[in-house]
Each structure stands twice: as structure tokens, then as C-alpha cells.
Amino acid sequence: MGRFVLKRLLQVIPVLIGISIIIFTIMQLSPSNPARLILGEKATEEQIEALSAELGTDQPAVKQYFNYMGGLLHGDLGNSYRTRMPVMDEIVDRFPTTFFLAILVMVVSTAISIPLGVLSSLRQNSLFDAITTIIALLLTAMPSFWLGLMLMLIFAEKLQWLPAIGSTEFIHFIMPTLTLSAANIASNMRMTRSSMLEVIRQDYIRTARAKGAPEKVVIVKHALKNALIPVVTAIGMNFGWSLGGAVLIESVFSMKGLGTLLLNGVRTKDVPVVMSAVLVTSLIFCVVTLLVDISYGFIDPRIKAQYENKR
Amino acid sequence: MKNTDSAPRKSRSFIQDVWYRFKKEKLAILGLVILLIIFATAILGGFLLDYEKDIITQDIPNKLASPSFQHIFGTDGFGRDIFYRIVWGARYSLLIGFSGSIIGLLVGGLMGAVAGYMGGTVDAVFMRIIDMFIALPTTILAVAIVSVLGPSLTNLIVAISIANVPSYARLTRSSVLTIKDNEFIEASTAVGGNGVHIMMQHILPNVLATLIVQFTMGVGWSITTAAGLSYLGLGVTPPDPEWGNMLSEGRDVMRYNSNLVIFPGLFIMVTVLALNLVGDGIRDAVDPKLKN
Numbered sequence: 001m002g003r004f005v006l007k008r009l010l011q012v013i014p015v016l017i018g019i020s021i022i023i024f025t026i027m028q029l030s031p032s033n034p035a036r037l038i039l040g041e042k043a044t045e046e047q048i049e050a051l052s053a054e055l056g057t058d059q060p061a062v063k064q065y066f067n068y069m070g071g072l073l074h075g076d077l078g079n080s081y082r083t084r085m086p087v088m089d090e091i092v093d094r095f096p097t098t099f100f101l102a103i104l105v106m107v108v109s110t111a112i113s114i115p116l117g118v119l120s121s122l123r124q125n126s127l128f129d130a131i132t133t134i135i136a137l138l139l140t141a142m143p144s145f146w147l148g149l150m151l152m153l154i155f156a157e158k159l160q161w162l163p164a165i166g167s168t169e170f171i172h173f174i175m176p177t178l179t180l181s182a183a184n185i186a187s188n189m190r191m192t193r194s195s196m197l198e199v200i201r202q203d204y205i206r207t208a209r210a211k212g213a214p215e216k217v218v219i220v221k222h223a224l225k226n227a228l229i230p231v232v233t234a235i236g237m238n239f240g241w242s243l244g245g246a247v248l249i250e251s252v253f254s255m256k257g258l259g260t261l262l263l264n265g266v267r268t269k270d271v272p273v274v275m276s277a278v279l280v281t282s283l284i285f286c287v288v289t290l291l292v293d294i295s296y297g298f299i300d301p302r303i304k305a306q307y308e309n310k311r
Numbered sequence: 312m313k314n315t316d317s318a319p320r321k322s323r324s325f326i327q328d329v330w331y332r333f334k335k336e337k338l339a340i341l342g343l344v345i346l347l348i349i350f351a352t353a354i355l356g357g358f359l360l361d362y363e364k365d366i367i368t369q370d371i372p373n374k375l376a377s378p379s380f381q382h383i384f385g386t387d388g389f390g391r392d393i394f395y396r397i398v399w400g401a402r403y404s405l406l407i408g409f410s411g412s413i414i415g416l417l418v419g420g421l422m423g424a425v426a427g428y429m430g431g432t433v434d435a436v437f438m439r440i441i442d443m444f445i446a447l448p449t450t451i452l453a454v455a456i457v458s459v460l461g462p463s464l465t466n467l468i469v470a471i472s473i474a475n476v477p478s479y480a481r482l483t484r485s486s487v488l489t490i491k492d493n494e495f496i497e498a499s500t501a502v503g504g505n506g507v508h509i510m511m512q513h514i515l516p517n518v519l520a521t522l523i524v525q526f527t528m529g530v531g532w533s534i535t536t537a538a539g540l541s542y543l544g545l546g547v548t549p550p551d552p553e554w555g556n557m558l559s560e561g562r563d564v565m566r567y568n569s570n571l572v573i574f575p576g577l578f579i580m581v582t583v584l585a586l587n588l589v590g591d592g593i594r595d596a597v598d599p600k601l602k603n
Contacts, residue, residue, distance in 0.1 A: 018443035023455060030459040141584035143535045145542055146576030149562055153569050244448020248539045252562075262451065263543065266458040274455070282446045289446075 001304070005294065012286040016279060020069065023278050027271050028061045034081045034269045055081050057271075068275060078272035080265075087276045090261060095280065097167045098250070098257035102242040102284075104177040109184035110235055116185075117192025117231075118224060124197060132189060139186035144245055148179040148252040167255035176253050180245055184238045191234050195227040202226075228299050236292030240285040329520075332596035339592020345585035349578075353401035365395045367550040375568040385570040388560060393571055396552035397578055403464065403553040404582065407546075408534035411468050415475025415533075416526055422476070423483030424518075428491060428510060437484070444477040453536055457545040467546040471533045482525055486518035520597040527590030531583035538579050554579050 035051040036043065052058040056067065071078055077087040120129040155175060156164035166172040199205065200223050208222045209215075243258075250259035258277050265273030297304035323331065333339055360366060370390030378385045384393035426437035444452070453474045460466035490496065491514065499509050540546040541555030549556055554575040561572030 014439065015443050015446050018439065019447050022443060022447065026455045026459050137584060137587065138580070141531065141580045141587055143538055143576060143579050143583075145539055146558060146579065149558060149565070149572050149576065152562075153565055153572060157566055157569075240446075240448060244450040247448075247450050247454060248543065251543060263454065266454055278447065278451060278455075281448065281451065285446050285448070 001294075001297065005290070008290050008293065012283070012290070015286060016282060017069075019282050020275060020279060021065075023275055024061075024065050024068070024271070027269065027274060030269055032269055033057070034271070037268050038082055057081075064271070068272065072279075077276040080273050081270045082264075082268050082273075087272045090273065091258070091276055091280055094257050094261050097255055098243065098246050098259060098281075099284070101173060101176055101180070101246060101250075101255070101257065102239055104173055105180045105184060105242045106235060106239050108177055109181040109188060109238070112181070113185045113188035114192050114224075114231065117189040118196055118219065120189070121193045121196035121200065122219070129193075132193075136186040136190050139182045142182065144179055144183055145248045145252050147182055148175065148249055151175045151178060152252070165254035167250075167253070167257060172253070172255070176249050176255060179249055179252075180242050184235075184242070187238070188231060188234055192227065192231050195230050196223060199223045199227040225299060229296060232292055232295055232299065236288050239288045243281050243285060329593070329596045333592050336592040336595060338588050339595075342585040342588025342592065345581060346589060349401055349582055349585065350405065352398055353405055356395075356398035356401065360395055360399060362399070365392065366399050366552060367391070375564060377568070378570065384574050385568060387557070387568075387571050388564045391552075393557075393574055396557060397554065397575055400552040400554045400557060400575065401578070401582075403547050403551070404534050404538065404579065407464070407468055407471060407537040408530045408582075408586075411471030411533040411537065412475055412526055412529045414468070414472035415529065416479050416522060418472070419476040419479025419481075420483045420522060423480035423485075424487050424510060424514065426480070427484040427487030428506065428514065434484075437480075441477050441481055441484075445481075449474045449477075450536065450539065453540060454543070454545060457540055462545050462548050464547050464551075467537055467540060470540070471537055474536065475529060475533065478529070479522070479525065482521060483518055486521050487514055490514055490517050524590055524594040524597060527586055527593055531586040531590075534579060534583055534586075 033048065033052070034055060034057050035048045039047055039051060049058070056064060059067075068078055075088075077091065079085060080087050080090065083090075116132055120126075120132045123129050152164050152175060155162045162174055163172055200219075205218060205223055208218045213222070246257055246259035247263055248259070249255075250257045251263060254260075258281060262274060262277040262281075264270070265277060368391070370386070373386050373390035374388055376382055376386040376390070382392045382394065384397070387393055387396070422437065426434045453470045456470035456473055457466055460469060496509060496513055499513055504512075537546055538553070538555030538558070541553045542559045544556070544559065547553035547556055549560070557575040558572055561569075561575065565572045
């Protein structure tokens with residue numbers, strides 16, 4: 001198991017290098033000059049040249065890339081072109097907001113979707129099943145940022161129960177969490193339902209019932225545990241989606257997270273900020289995917305045995 | 312492909328077979344009808360509305376008016392009719408959604424097919440590239456691409472197309488991998504069929520069904536993502552009325568008139584819902600075993 005984890009961790013490195021090349025290339029393709037964006041239209045050529053030299057953007061692209069990556073290896077994410085402050089400080093400042101939001105979304109959507117999915121599979125074709133199916137269809141089709149705007153309209157503008165914008169207190173996270181959870185709830189619920197429907201028709205479920213196991217045990221221990229693998233995969237994938245979706249949702253609710261940092265960086269062609277925000281997001285995504293893979297071992301002993309045999 | 316339904320006669324072609332089963336799905340038919348209505352609205356709107364007069368001309372004294380017979384959804388912050396602008400906006404959303412998905416499908420499908428069919432080093436390199444794109448959330452990728460190219464309709468389509476490529480490529484590759492070891496491919500190779508012939512004649516028709524299902528769902532994703540980018544100011548720019556940028560305008564005035572933030576979103580939702588229903592219907596019709 002330890003070797004498997006180490007091997008997977010090592011595989012993350014080339015993926016991150018690849019992503020850094022993709023993003024750096026995209027940023028370099030942009031015709032605008034960062035120095036001009038910072039100084040504005042009225043700046044003279046001399047001022048722009050001086051600032052370019054200071055930022056290092058007058059150097060060849062390949063050199064700029066290696067400078068950045070060299071710094072990264074020493075734990076230095078460079079300085080923001082716009083604020084001149086170390087990017088690391090900005091990331092450390094904003095990372096908790098995005099991460100906390102993604103965790104909240106994962107917890108809320110899992111806590112709601114799995115029980116609902118199990119219930120609708122046990123009552124297949126009932127009224128309850130029909131209602132949850134319709135709700136899931138609507139939630140899947142709803143653009144998340146529009147749902148955010150609707151929640152804002154109802155709870156912040158009309159009822160005035162919740163603050164419309166901000167990210168400093170727990171209360172600020174309620175609407176963004178609901179917004180990002182909605183689509184996850186729909187997809188996880190459908191996934192749990194179809195996975196459960198497949199499992200509860202298996203012979204071992206009949207055996208469990210025949211030997212007199214209580215219904216609760218049959219459902220939770222025998223059926224759900226076997227139905228969980230695809231659901232756990234989906235939860236892991238959705239976590240990555242929440243990190244990406246945060247760009248829009250943080251913007252809707254004016255939250256100070258990695259998403260808005262990235263967006264501002266992209267707009268001002270702040271290469272160190274964009275590179276760092278994307279790399280941190282992708283690193284978390286890779287780690288979460290790895291955790292999902294490891295969790296298979298705990299859910300299904302057969303998979304754990306496979307990991308052990310591979311060593 | 313497979314004839315698993317007992318009812319169809321042998322003389323039906325695959326397409327007829329799929330349509331026969333699709334017709335029986337009430338929700339899918341509802342989705343198809345809604346989609347046709349939205350298409351008809353987008354096309355008719357082009358004939359009946361005047362871009363200069365009805366869509367972009369401002370009428371400040373009439374701004375933020377409530378719904379009335381004259382303006383059924385009311386007016387926006389510049390006094391323009393919200394309903395007319397939504398009707399006009401349908402063309403952008405449909406154009407971006409469909410063209411972004413078609414380009415993504417063609418490019419991704421071709422890449423995936425070549426990688427899956429050739430195998431070896433080509434496939435290994437390809438899979439590593441796809442791994443990178445998968446660890447990069449698609450919204451972020453799309454934001455980065457549009458910001459480089461600059462906000463415009465064409466650049467939005469380019470960004471959406473590129474963001475679509477990895478998922479189609481991966482899907483095609485895995486479908487090709489499951490098919491290429493079949494005996495009928497071996498038979499074609501044995502009688503001297505070359506790679507291109509085998510790909511076009513034997514492999515492509517067999518992976519098409521999977522791709523069509525993914526495509527229908529993908530159009531919905533493309534429409535939503537494009538609206539999101541326009542909301543961020545990275546897509547279709549005002550005064551052109553795209554559903555996403557209308558929502559962005561609506562957010563600023565929602566305290567005075569909420570119609571501008573409600574209706575464009577409802578139209579996105581209904582369009583995506585219709586596409587999803589049609590996609591579900593096609594999936595069940597193509598492979599009835601998947602139904603559940």
C-alpha cells in the first residue's frame with residue numbers, strides 16, 4: 001500500500017510540470033504586455049521598458065519559465081506583477097477560503113445525496129422516487145452561478161437573512177456552499193440510486209435477507225458498501241469540479257479565494273499569480289484523486305489485496 | 312449495433328431502431344419538442360426583430376419597467392425589452408453550444424481514435440497529455456484561453472471547443488480500445504483493409520452511438536460554461552444580449568428589478584434540461600440495458 005501511494009505521488013510531478021507548461025504557454029500567447037497593463041495607456045515607452053526589466057518580462061519566454069520553476073523548487077512562488085508582494089502570501093491568505101468551501105460542499109452534498117439516493121432506490125418508481133428524479137433533473141440543468149444569483153435574490157435581497165457578499169465569517173459560506181452543492185447532490189444522488197439498484201438485485205443480498213439479517217444491516221452493510229465505489233469516484237471528481245467552479249461562484253459572492261485571485265491574475269496577465277493559483281488547485285485535485293483511489297481499498301478489500309500484490 | 316429489443320423487426324436499420332425506442336420515451340420527446348421550440352424562436356427572432364431598433368437601442372425613461380403587455384418580461388437597466396433580448400440571445404447560446412461541441416467532438420474524436428487505434432508510444436504520450444488536461448479544471452482552462460484571445464463570440468467558441476477536446480478524446484480512445492480487438496476488425500485487416508479504411512468503415516460506426524450521447528450532454532455543458540464566461544465578462548460582450556452577460560447586468564440591478572436576473576437563467580436551464588432529456592432518451596434508445 002505504501003509503495004502504491006508513493007508511486008502515485010511521483011506520478012503527480014510530471015502532470016504538474018505539464019500543466020505549468022500549458023498555462024505558461026497560454027499566458028505567453030497573450031499579446032498584451034504586463035507592464036503596459038499595470039502602468040496604463042498613458043505610460044511612456046521608457047517607463048514600460050523599465051518596469052518590464054524589473055519584472056523580468058523582457059527576457060525570453062523559456063528563461064522566464066525556468067526562472068519561475070527554479071524558484072518553485074525552492075518554495076518561492078515569485079512576486080505578483082501587480083502588487084509586487086510575494087505570491088505565496090496571497091495564496092496562503094486565500095487558500096483557506098477556497099479549500100473550506102470545497103470541503104463544505106463535499107460534506108453537504110454527500111450527506112444529502114447518499115441517503116436520498118438510497119431511499120429512492122429502495123422505493124423505485126414511487127412518488128418519492130419521481131420527485132427526487134425531477135429535482136435532480138432540474139438541479140443538473142441549472143447553471144450554478146444562476147442558482148447563486150437566485151439564492152442571493154431571495155435570501156439576501158428579499159428576506160435579508162444572509163449577507164450577499166463576503167468570505168470572512170461562516171455565515172458568508174452558506175449560500176456559496178448551497179450553490180456549488182446543488183449539482184453535486186443531483187449527480188451523486190442519481191449515481192447512488194443506479195448503483196444501489198444494481199446491487200440490491202444480487203444474490204448475496206438475497207442470501208443476507210434469507211439468513212435473517214435485519215433490513216437496516218442488509219442495506220447499509222451489504223448493499224451500500226458494495227454500491228459505494230462509483231459514488232466515491234464521483235465525489236472525488238466533484239471535489240475537483242468545486243475547485244474549478246469556485247472561479248465563478250467566488251466571483252458571484254465576491255469571496256476572497258483562489259478563484260477570484262486567479263481571475264484577477266488572468267485579467268492583468270499576472271503570470272506568477274496565475275501559475276501558482278492553477279498549480280495549487282491542480283495539486284489539490286491530484287491529491288484528492290489519490291485519496292479516492294486509496295479509499296477504494298477500505299471500501300472493497302478485494303482492491304486492497306490488489307494494491308498489496310502489486311508491490 | 313445490438314438488437315436487444317424484442318419488438319423491432321429485422322428489416323429496421325440501426326437508426327430506425329434507435330428512433331423506434333426513442334419515440335417511446337415521453338420525457339425525451341418532451342425535451343425534443345422544447346429544443347425545437349427554442350430553435351424556432353431563435354430563427355424566427357432573427358426575422359421578426361430588428362437588431363438596431365428592438366435589441367440595442369436604449370430607452371432610458373422606460374428603464375427597469377415591470378412586466379406589461381408591451382414588455383412581457385419588463386425592461387432592463389437601459390430600457391430595452393428583456394424578452395426580445397432573450398429571444399435574440401438564444402442564437403448565441405445555441406451557436407456556441409453546438410459549434411463548440413461539434414469542434415470538440417471532431418478534434419477530440421480524431422485524437423482519441425488515432426491514439427486508441429495506433430497504441431504504443433502514440434497512445435502513451437496522448438494519455439499523459441490528457442491526464443494533464445484532466446487535472447486542470449475545464450472552467451479554469453476556458454477562462455485562461457478566453458483571456459488570452461480576448462472576449463468575443465469567436466474566441467468563446469474556440470475556448471469552449473478546446474475545453475471540450477479532452478473528454479471526447481478520452482471517450483473515443485476507450486471505445487476504440489474495446490472495439491479494435493474484435494474479430495471483425497481482425498477479419499478486415501486479414502483481407503487487406505488499411506488503417507484509414509478500418510477506422511472509417513468499421514470502428515467509427517461502432518463508437519458513434521457513445522459519442523452522440525456524450526455530445527447531447529456536452530452541448531448543455533458548453534452552453535452553461537459559455538454563459539458563465541460571458542457572466543465574467545470573458546465572452547459575448549454588451550450590448551449584444553447573451554444570456555450570461557444579461558445575468559451579469561441583472562446582478563447589478565436585481566434590487567430594483569429582479570426580472571433581468573430571473574428570466575435569462577430560466578432560459579438557460581430549460582434549454583439545458585431539454586438537451587439532457589434528449590441525451591438520456593438517446594442513451595436509453597442506443598443501449599436499453601443502461602436504462603435505470
